[in-house]
Amino acid sequence: MDWTLEVVVLPVSDIDRAIDFYRDKVGFALDHNTTNEHMHVAQLTPRGSGCSIVIGDLPAQKEMAPGSMRGLQLVVADARAAREELISRGVEASEVTVFDERDGGTFFGFSDPDGNTWAVQELKVRAEKPLIPAEARGRFGAE
Template identity: 80%
Template sequence: MDWTLEVVVLPVSDIDGAIEFYRDKVGFELDHDTTNEYMRVAQLTPRGSGCSIVVGDLPSQSEMAPGSMRGLQLVVADAAAARAELLERGVEVGEITVFDERDGGTLFGFADPEGNTWAVQQIRARADRPLIPVEARGRFGEG
């Protein structure tokens, strides 16, 4: 049986601000923004990812302090290009650090306005072997 991680709940106090940051600055796709009499939930997905983040006011989110998530990790084929893209979009990012010359040993980080932190890891093999093949992305609502 496969077990897939598909959603990470991200604690924030400003749902609109989080949507703006992750959609407009980081470049995640806004999958939905749902409001009813009980809750508001927005789901955003990084391009090429099978896992999304959810921000909102669900009970599980109120159990975590806004900004308390640490070390979420994104993987890219080219750390320098990813860092340049985030800088161009106005995201404050750390310097690139090479911990190991082998693939996977190059990283940089950033934080969202609430203080949730992210590591961006370079795995060059993702350029040729993405986890979700390009031809399958349309089935998941990706472009």
């Protein structure tokens, strides 16, 4: 039996500000933004990822303090290009650091407006072999 991690709850203080940050500055796709008299919940997914972040105001989502997530990790084929893309959209990002010359040893980081932190790892192999093939992406098999 496969067990797949598909959602991470991210604690934020302002849902709309977080949507703007992750959609407009980081480039995640906004899968849904549901508001009714009981809740406000949004799901955003990085392009090429099988795992999304969910932000909202349901009781379980309020159990963590905004900004308390540390070291969530994204993977890109080119760390320098990814960093430049984020900086061009107004995201403050650390310098690229090479811990190991082998593929997978290059990183940089950034934080969201609440202080949740992200590590971005370079895996050059993802350029030729994406984790999720393009034809299998998206909620219904298309990106």
